[in-house]
């Protein structure tokens with residue numbers, strides 16, 4: 001729940017930034033003059049507005065992509081960035097036996113994320129594997145046995 005709330009908050013921040021840029025574009029770029037008693041639409045007929053709209057669209061896509069990309073590489077529990085990527089698998093046997101993948105781990109041990117690197121039939125989803133309480137397991141190893 002916290003993970004999804006963080007993603008929604010980032011997307012809301014992206015929307016707020018884009019809304020501010022949109023208002024600035026409308027304030028800074030004036031409407032084109034009326035030509036022969038007709039008001040032409042701004043998008044295809046006014047070059048500064050069309051160029052600004054192109055840059056606005058690319059900026060919006062880039063910010064939304066960055067927000068989602070950053071969220072996919074965070075721990076699902078504590079939202080810290082995953083660390084220590086380890087590659088496994090083999091490129092020579094990539095299709096059937098051991099497809100290459102990158103495994104990253106939360107620095108506090110909440111879980112690991114497996115990201116497949118080979119996409120044969122569409123994009124394979126990443127797999128999150130939650131860990132148990134690793135500190136309890138370590139303490140149990142240290143306890144004297146009866």
Ligand SMILES: [Zn+2]
Nearest residue numbers: 075078106110
């Ligand atoms: Zn974590």
